[in-house]
Amino acid sequence: MAEIRPLRAWRYNHALAQQIEVLTSPLFDVVSAKQREALYRNPFNSIHLSVPTGEHAHDKAAELLHRWKNTGVLVHDVMPAIYVYYQHFSLAGQSRQYCRKGFICNIKAYDWKENVVLRHESTLPNAVGDRLALLEKTELNVSPTHGLYTDPNHELEALMDEAMKAPLYETEDYQGVRDVLAVIQDANAIKKFVQVLSEKQVILADGHHRYESSIAYRKAQTASNPDHTGQEAYNYHLMYLTNTESEDLRILPTHRLVRDLEGFDTETFLEKLSEYFNFKTIEDACMMPDIIAGKKWAFGLVFNDRAYKITLKPDKLSEIDWNFPQAIKELDLTVLHYFILEKVLNIYRKEQTRSPHLLFERNFTECVSQVNKGLAQVAIITSEVSMDDVKRVCALGHTMPPKATYFYPKVICGFVFSSIMQKEFESIADEVFTI
Template identity: 60%
Template sequence: MAEILPIRPWRYNDGLHLNIEELTSPLFDVVSAKQRQHLYQNKLNSIHLSVPQGEQPALHAAALLQTWKQEQVLLQDPLPGIYVYYQYFRLPGSSKTYCRKGFICHIKAYDWSEQVLLRHESTMPGSVNDRIELLEQTQLNSSPTHGLYTDPDFILEPYLDEAIRSPLYETEDYQGVRDVLAVIHDRNVIKLFVNTLQARQVLLADGHHRYAGSLAYRKAMAEQNEANHTGMEAYNYHLMYLTNTEADDLRILPTHRVLQHLDMPDEEFLQKLDTYFTVTPKSDPYELNEVITGKPWAFGLYLSGNSYKLRLKPEVLPQITWDLPQEVKELDLTVLHFFVFEKILGISREEQRTYEPLTYVRNFTACISQVDAGNARLALITNEVTIEQVKRVCYSGAIMPQKSTFFYPKVISGFLFSSIKEDEFVSATAACL
């Protein structure tokens, strides 16, 4: 099913004795404005390639990349390999240390209709266009997207564990996560990785916009090169970090909803909620995430300083009229977006995708703080989505409501960069396979 290849990435020149921790950066869609300004001060930080500045940022990144290559700030690794990437982390309120194991490689940019790579979220056109332009100008993947494969036999993990004993990098990132990178060069082991993924579909966990950008670029280049297109050209491939869905350390955190404005009095809103939900007042807003844990169709509501637990009345679930598979209709976030945002607030499903007063906040206490500070009228606290729910939605061919999943931790940019320039790409594939 999925065709993967080793990579021969560009990495910061070890001979320059740079501090790799000062060169990494958050992904383009999670880096805050404050983080950007701090990182921009380091002229060699990877942020200049992943989130470039200027009136023509993509052109600026392309010129800078060429300069870094010429000045040997970046060097291309001499051998192709599978790059092992482990992330050690803890979750709030827990002393347990998790380790998410995975590896970075090239994967063919499959069209969604091919049912090899499956998505669970929709994309925003503006963000996709931004990624396409950057890819066109630089022909570089500055960070891997995150994909999931399913292997209950854990065929590849012993090889990952062996490789990670000899790390290339070991840092602590902005999340407080310990990131470790290593590489596998053994040709027979790489073939095992390639062959293992050939029998599997891949679910796209994170990076829908970057993947959609690669897919659009592949289509455009295939049309341009129609007479000679073989499917093996560099532009057909995309950089991806792959992890096993069967591992215990694959974590998905909830993303809460915060609404800046409400065009009705609190009493009217609560009355309308009562049509669909059992509304129970609560005394402590900081317990809202706990009182809904593990309960289907349950939400915390913090409204103008008052706390409530919401629980959908099961008999109203069939009222969901959106044309969706049952697997998607039964999701907490479908329930929330249909009954609260469409039925009660009158915001259509399509309008919700770009509705400016609606923001998505992953930090629970930040939701409460925004309402207390008067920066928001209400916060809706949600449960996390499970990996089994993600699988069911992907296999159904449908997509979840926007911002449904937050796979934690996020991968970081700066450890390696993957070129899709033909003369920098072919040698990696030909040398190994």
């Protein structure tokens, strides 16, 4: 199963790291234009490596990385390590405090067909190409993707908790999340991490484009290396791993906004929907997330003058003719995308990811605001996807509908960087960690 190994991370030098909060940045695919503008003003912020700008941006990132290494902005850790990463957070409207526990390591960039790392969503070619170009130029994993392993015995948590008694960094990020990083360099402890993951498959939760760029890079390097062994630096990818059995692993819903759809008429839309769904009028649209939570095939419809809870008529499920296994057809989001988007709104499956008439929005309040301002014709409110659903889909070798999951919180960029230059990747201690 999954082969992981510790890494000798590149990290900001001690003086700079005293203000680590001004050096970290959101991931490339979630950072907003306004955030970028502010972060670019700091010449040492990690965004210059993760989201370089201008002409020949990837070359500039490689040049900057070379300069930072040579001038000591970044320092190479001497010993290979597992980096423990905890994220403390709360959710809107809740008093409960969560702590998502995980660790950062290198993992072999398995191809999907090897059935070791499993994906649950599809990727867009353009985004993969951008990440691959950056990887080729810098030979650096700038930020970890997020993977999930299943360990009901929680064998690694005690080791991680112990490491957290002496954290390296602690900061509050752009999400209001408290991010804490610690390090494990003890050989026996690291071997335990390697052993536990050697028996596991990994579900890729977040970072599909970055992971696929590592697969593509590995394949290209393998093809050009007649002496390929499988242990070269280019075979590996940086990943943050968390346990699916943790109660603090949160998946937030992503709602759908329909806008600028020519000929859209509310009454006609509702009439067509009534063929497939039962309706209940909701007086207070703000209660919609609570009303549909946990209800099978239930969704909210929010217009500027009314709101409904709709529930699929059970006998209609058999009408789904997409070539999916039954378990995929039974997903709430499959029901939404098939009946509401395709059958009623004529936004067909192949168009749904890129349709200009379909927006994906996590913030429920923003959905209501968009409708009330007339910027969206209807908001389709969804419930969160369960971890069991994600596992079920991955086990079948399929992917979920677009924007099915939003694992919260997102990891941040800037705590550790992982080189896949062979001379920087190797360590005389590597043999100690093999099992």
